[in-house]
Amino acid sequence: MPAVVGAPMPAPMADPAALPAGPLTARFAALLPLAAAQRGQRRAAPEDDDVVEPFGGDQALYRRAFDELRPAVDQIARVVRG
Numbered sequence: 278m279p280a281v282v283g284a285p286m287p288a289p290m291a292d293p294a295a296l297p298a299g300p301l302t303a304r305f306a307a308l309l310p311l312a313a314a315q316r317g318q319r320r321a322a323p324e325d326d327d328v329v330e331p332f333g334g335d336q337a338l339y340r341r342a343f344d345e346l347r348p349a350v351d352q353i354a355r356v357v358r359g
Contacts, residue, residue: 293359
C-alpha cells in the first residue's frame with residue numbers, strides 16, 4: 278500500500294546542519310551517503326516502498342504516482358536547502 282497522499286512526513290533523519298555550506302549540488306551530494314547510512318534504521322512495511330507504476334496509464338495514474346512521490350521529494354529538498 279503506498280503512502281497516504283498528504284500524510285505528514287516524519288522528521289528528516291539527516292540533519293541539514295551536517296551538510297556542507299555551498300551550492301545545492303554539493304549539499305545534495307553530501308546527503309546521499311548520510312541517507313544511505315540510515316537506510317533500514319526505521320521499521321517500515323514492505324508495501325510502503327511501493328509506488329504505483331504509471332507507464333502506459335492515463336493522466337490520473339500519472340497524477341497518483343506524482344502524489345505518492347511528492348512528499349519524499351519535498352522532504353529531500355527541505356533538507357538540502359537547509
